[in-house]
Amino acid sequence: MEYVGRPPASPLDRFVDDIYCLTGVPHHTRMNVPPMPSAHLFLNLGDPVHLWDSDSPAQPAVLRDGWFTGVWTRRFVVEYPARVRLVGVHFKPWGLSPFIDVPASELRDRWVPVDDVWRRSLDRIRNRLGTAASATETLRLVEGELRTRLAEAPKRGxxxxxxxxxxxxxxxxxxxxxxxxxxxxxxxxxxxxxxxxxxxxxxxxxxxxxxxxxxxxxxxxxxxxxxxxxxxxxxxxxxxxxxxxxxxxxxxxxxxxxxxxxxxxxxxxxxxxxxxxxxx
Structure with a gap:
């Protein structure tokens, strides 16, 4: 599986560690993910991804299109499809805040559909990414989307x-x-x-x-x-x-x-x- 990523330019670099494309056949299909100091945006252009919360491992979530995850305080398990085509954003722990209108606590230890946070945006974003000719163009498009959504003035605190x-x-x-x-x-x-x-x-x-x-x-x-x-x-x-x-x-x-x-x-x-x- 190939990982192509890059950090964004200022001012996004204050909130985002990197934007990346993940494609190909996974080396390991199912991964145990410990808490890491980041929040995430995932845009899925391939087959569904399954996620298990370690607190309720019996029922996996089937994620097809796109989702946010806040900071996790416990591990979860991700199962990739046979071939992966994901675009992602690694936010710093505080990095989601200027891009969303809900408290970050509502995303803690959860995965939430993109359209629940960015209303009626997912199809437009995925359609644009689906026509990108290269990973470089894909990363540029995602960086542009983040720039348009970065709040002009920082939230209180x-x-x-x-x-x-x-x-x-x-x-x-x-x-x-x-x-x-x-x-x-x-x-x-x-x-x-x-x-x-x-x-x-x-x-x-x-x-x-x-x-x-x-x-x-x-x-x-x-x-x-x-x-x-x-x-x-x-x-x-x-x-x-x-x-x-x-x-x-x-x-x-x-x-x-x-x-x-x-x-x-x-x-x-x-x-x-x-x-x-x-x-x-």
Whole structure:
């Protein structure tokens, strides 16, 4: 499967990490996706994608056209079709806020049809993307769509959330919440309220997700892994704390995760495969 992506130009780069095209035959059909510090827009130009919430795994959602997902605080499972043709946007945790008219908390741990958020837009967008001659043109069209939807003036509190979020991103979540509120000049409760509105979760939860993202992306399953050292470098209290977080976010112990990755390695050079992992 081929991943072609690029970061957008300013001012979109304040809210979007990258826009990408995902095409071809998947290396692994079903993937276990842990919480990652991002929200998403998916535009599907191929066969349906199935998604399972780890809280209710019996009934998958069948997603055919396009959907948003907010920040996830628990894992979910995605099952790709035999051939994939997806266009996506990786938003920063606060990045959806200036493009939508609903609180980000309404998208937390959920997938929501595009037309529920952007009224009567999906068919027009998919028709334009379907006629694009190349991945480069597709990315340009999506970037143009985002530019037209970027709010001219920031919502109340978004600048403060973005300022705090950038700090969390830079230190990979390893910062006391008290230090964030001191730097922001607001109370803990006020900052948490702003984060729930613009991110969907509290600063503490965002920090936890950034910390775990750094951990899982630093694990090289091809060689020995020094878990105590990773725990220390990642800001965990100890290895037991790291193990609990790992189990909560992936459903695996660190040892089981290593065994899985060694048996079913990530696709080389394929960005979405670095955090998500194949299911059994």
């Amino acid at each position: 978004l600048d403060l959330v973005r300022y705090t979020g950038v700090r969390l991103e830079a230190c990979h979540g390893v910062v006391p919440v008290g230090a964030l509120t001191d730097a922001a000049g607001v109370s803990t409760n006020h900052l948490a309220t702003l984060f729930k509105a613009h991110v969907g979760v509290t600063p503490k939860q965002v920090a936890r997700i950034y910390r775990f993202a750094r951990l899982i992306l630093s694990v090289d399953a091809r060689g020995p892994v020094d878990w105590p050292e990773l725990a220390h470098a990642g800001g965990y209290f100890d290895q037991a704390h790291l193990s609990r977080e790992f189990k909560d976010f992936t459903g695996h112990t660190p040892t089981d995760y290593l065994a899985l990755r060694r048996r079913l390695p990530a696709e080389q050079g394929f960005p979405p495969d670095r955090g998500p992992m194949p299911t059994e």
